Amino acid sequence: MLNKLWIQVLIGMVLGVVVGLILSPSAFALVPEDIALAIAPWVALAGNIFLALIKMVVIPLVMSSIILGITSANNTETLKSLGIIIAPYFVFTTIVAVSVGIFIAFAIQPGNFVSSDIINSISSGVTIAKEVVPLQTISIPDMIVGLIPVNTAQSELDGNILAFVILAIFVGVALMNMDKEDAQPMKDLARSFQAFSMKVVEWAMKLAPYAVFGLLCSITIKIGFDAISSMSMYIITVLLGLFTLLCFYLCIAYFIGRVKPLDFLRDIREVQLMAFSTSSSAAVMPLSMKTAEDKLHIPTPISKFVIPLGATINMDGTAIYQVIAAIFLTQLFGIDLSLVEIVILALTTVGASIGAPSTPGVGIVILATILQGIGVPVEGIALILGVDRILDMCRTTINVTGDLTATLVMKRFTSFSQTSSLSES
Numbered sequence: 001m002l003n004k005l006w007i008q009v010l011i012g013m014v015l016g017v018v019v020g021l022i023l024s025p026s027a028f029a030l031v032p033e034d035i036a037l038a039i040a041p042w043v044a045l046a047g048n049i050f051l052a053l054i055k056m057v058v059i060p061l062v063m064s065s066i067i068l069g070i071t072s073a074n075n076t077e078t079l080k081s082l083g084i085i086i087a088p089y090f091v092f093t094t095i096v097a098v099s100v101g102i103f104i105a106f107a108i109q110p111g112n113f114v115s116s117d118i119i120n121s122i123s124s125g126v127t128i129a130k131e132v133v134p135l136q137t138i139s140i141p142d143m144i145v146g147l148i149p150v151n152t153a154q155s156e157l158d159g160n161i162l163a164f165v166i167l168a169i170f171v172g173v174a175l176m177n178m179d180k181e182d183a184q185p186m187k188d189l190a191r192s193f194q195a196f197s198m199k200v201v202e203w204a205m206k207l208a209p210y211a212v213f214g215l216l217c218s219i220t221i222k223i224g225f226d227a228i229s230s231m232s233m234y235i236i237t238v239l240l241g242l243f244t245l246l247c248f249y250l251c252i253a254y255f256i257g258r259v260k261p262l263d264f265l266r267d268i269r270e271v272q273l274m275a276f277s278t279s280s281s282a283a284v285m286p287l288s289m290k291t292a293e294d295k296l297h298i299p300t301p302i303s304k305f306v307i308p309l310g311a312t313i314n315m316d317g318t319a320i321y322q323v324i325a326a327i328f329l330t331q332l333f334g335i336d337l338s339l340v341e342i343v344i345l346a347l348t349t350v351g352a353s354i355g356a357p358s359t360p361g362v363g364i365v366i367l368a369t370i371l372q373g374i375g376v377p378v379e380g381i382a383l384i385l386g387v388d389r390i391l392d393m394c395r396t397t398i399n400v401t402g403d404l405t406a407t408l409v410m411k412r413f414t415s416f417s418q419t420s421s422l423s424e425s
Helices: 004-024 033-043 045-071 076-108 116-123 140-146 153-157 161-176 180-205 208-223 225-231 232-255 259-265 268-277 285-294 302-315 314-330 339-353 362-372 380-415
Strands: none
Touching: 004 033, 004 208, 033 076, 033 208, 045 180, 045 208, 045 268, 045 285, 045 302, 076 232, 076 314, 076 339, 076 380, 116 380, 153 225, 153 268, 153 285, 153 302, 161 180, 161 302, 180 225, 208 268, 208 380, 232 259, 232 314, 232 380, 259 268, 259 302, 268 285, 285 302, 302 380, 314 339, 314 362, 314 380, 339 362
């Protein structure tokens, strides 16, 4: 039983938290604070190497998977049906996530539970915006043109995976409309890139249990009990929102995907554990595709297309976190949002969560953009930074669960056959 990856990862998680609490200055403090903080980066070394290996191959993996997923479709009509369904589905689930987040944040009002001492410590010298700071306006035509990846080198430097997703879609569709002899070399190249990427991922997965231990141990050493206890109601609010979204996914899996909720959770537990531990949708993307095909019996074209796409634009967990965090900070600074401002917040969150890089910590960067749009001092982010990593782990888990749920929906409403293979021309 110990040979199973999810068991090894679970053991690594538990040991990481326990050792982290033993060493944490704000917990048991077995060693002096300076020594504990010096140990943390070394403990996280295996985890950082794991993430670096995944990041190294994430772009060739995403591109090759999407290209092969598209070209393995039986015909362009089937592919078109997949695209027509997946885009509005992703937008719909993101709107649901944001709506749930707004409702829960206003119902619980977590900003009213933070002590005045903590508020004073971050608000001194901060000027509350009297008017909403307008975001940089970009016309719709410019936005459409901006989706086309002109400078792929800059996109890679910026971590803009969406640009490579769009490029891969163009390549895949073009190959389907080319002569078989002309298209075959590109298909073979994509297949080679995918094989190379999966081999690196295979090596990285051998580090997974140690990576999980190191990352969680390092995080626990740094945050300890103090940060969690002072922000407990905010954490509870975010976790309640994420749990509600998980229940929504389970309903979709049951009523549309025709998979029992407990069976679905059992089949995807390895993916969820890895997502929780690494805080990166990209890091678990290979495992997500393998799980979709082997455990959920998703046809290869769907898994190879939907999961890389979902890891880029289907960030429902991130969306619900951002809207709760934004409303939490408005409550903290005593800013009353009008109905129009709430709508602006919702639309901004939906837009910002689409195309967000699937790497750890990116939610904070996106949140800063959202806060500008509703007149909240960006300095308020300092308050939630202490607990962001643990919430990042939780929302990433929901993100990958949403991607796997989407594959069930696409399987139900498209005509791909389970026998479709990447070896088909």
